[in-house]
Amino acid sequence: MLEPVISVKDLKKSYGNHSVLNGISFEVERGSIFSLLGENGAGKTTTVHILSTLISANSGTALISGYDTRKDVNDIKKRISLTGQYAAVDELLTGKENLIMMGRLSHLDRKTVKERTDELLHQFDLVSAANKPVRTYSGGMRRRLDIAISLLASPEVIFLDEPTTGLDPRSRKNMWELIQDLSNKGVTIFLTTQYLEEADQLADKIAILNEGKIVEQGPAETLKKLMGEEKLEISFAGQKENWLVAKQLLAGKTDENNLTILVPLVSVNNLRQQLQLLHENGIEPASLNFRKPTLDDVFMEITKNNLPE
Ligand SMILES: Nc1ncnc2c1ncn2[C@@H]1O[C@H](COP(=O)(O)OP(=O)(O)OP(=O)(O)O)[C@@H](O)[C@H]1O
Numbered sequence: 001m002l003e004p005v006i007s008v009k010d011l012k013k014s015y016g017n018h019s020v021l022n023g024i025s026f027e028v029e030r031g032s033i034f035s036l037l038g039e040n041g042a043g044k045t046t047t048v049h050i051l052s053t054l055i056s057a058n059s060g061t062a063l064i065s066g067y068d069t070r071k072d073v074n075d076i077k078k079r080i081s082l083t084g085q086y087a088a089v090d091e092l093l094t095g096k097e098n099l100i101m102m103g104r105l106s107h108l109d110r111k112t113v114k115e116r117t118d119e120l121l122h123q124f125d126l127v128s129a130a131n132k133p134v135r136t137y138s139g140g141m142r143r144r145l146d147i148a149i150s151l152l153a154s155p156e157v158i159f160l161d162e163p164t165t166g167l168d169p170r171s172r173k174n175m176w177e178l179i180q181d182l183s184n185k186g187v188t189i190f191l192t193t194q195y196l197e198e199a200d201q202l203a204d205k206i207a208i209l210n211e212g213k214i215v216e217q218g219p220a221e222t223l224k225k226l227m228g229e230e231k232l233e234i235s236f237a238g239q240k241e242n243w244l245v246a247k248q249l250l251a252g253k254t255d256e257n258n259l260t261i262l263v264p265l266v267s268v269n270n271l272r273q274q275l276q277l278l279h280e281n282g283i284e285p286a287s288l289n290f291r292k293p294t295l296d297d298v299f300m301e302i303t304k305n306n307l308p309e
Pocket residue numbers: 015020038039040041042043044045046047162
């Protein structure tokens with residue numbers, strides 16, 4: 001195997017007596033997309049801040065291209081870039097001015113700054129907005145500019161901390177394409193997200209962070225198996241008696257509060273049989289909804305598997 005570009009071993013971090021990271025370990029291959037997946041407050045930003053040398057861990061090691069995040073801060077800063085959940089751009093300047101200003105602050109020479117600015121405005125579809133002040137930009141445009149700025153110095157690794165939180169579905173899809181493009185160009189991407197679907201779409205490898213531990217990691221396909229299949233939620237809202245009968249007929253997870261039954265989608269034939277069974281018994285459900293597995297389902301599955309014998 002190639003030497004990993006990020007290598008983390010037994011990293012621990014607490015704030016006072018609140019333990020946020022409780023010994024996490026993982027490796028990220030060069031040129032890949034790695035996704036750290038977890039709910040709000042799981043410790044994703046804390047991990048990103050340790051890896052990008054903004055804060056120190058209490059113990060454990062984190063190496064980037066072999067450099068130690070504790071000791072080799074300058075070597076690491078040259079190789080990485082970080083974009084936050086909140087765009088670090090100047091609202092009053094135009095997109096182009098922001099890029100030029102940040103290029104100068106990164107000590108790039110004038111010619112490089114100009115070339116990179118033009119390239120990035122193109123790459124991030126910001127040419128027509130280049131001379132407009134950032135305060136007139138949409139959320140998606142700000143996010144794109146933020147990432148463009150972080151790419152000025154051609155980093156080896158880019159940290160994208162929840163790059164799509166708060167974006168509308170279309171901007172989210174655009175951002176996914178952009179991340180995929182970056183990856184195709186060979187940049188290693190460390191992506192944090194709360195969205196299972198996002199990690200699934202983009203990442204070569206996913207690590208799930210929960211209560212300070214990585215509870216599972218592996219390629220998206222491996223984790224998919226863990227999540228179980230898509231399900232059909234059959235609702236009997238307002239029809240308690242029908243729900244009671246259907247409960248006896250169908251194989252699925254029942255919920256008495258919502259009067260629903262969650263049936264795994266094994267095959268089309270099986271689904272047809274189950275619905276036929278209801279029909280033969282004179283029961284018409286109030287509604288049918290397909291449900292994709294959620295992060296909650298994955299956690300349920302993982303904790304179920306980890307229960308003591
Ligand atoms: N400087 C700090 N001092 C005290 N507690 C902190 C500090 N920074 C973060 N925390 C706590 O650490 C926990 C993890 O925070 P972190 O921001 O890493 O989570 P996250 O997974 O990135 O979540 P989010 O999606 O909300 O950003 C939270 O409970 C947070 O309140």
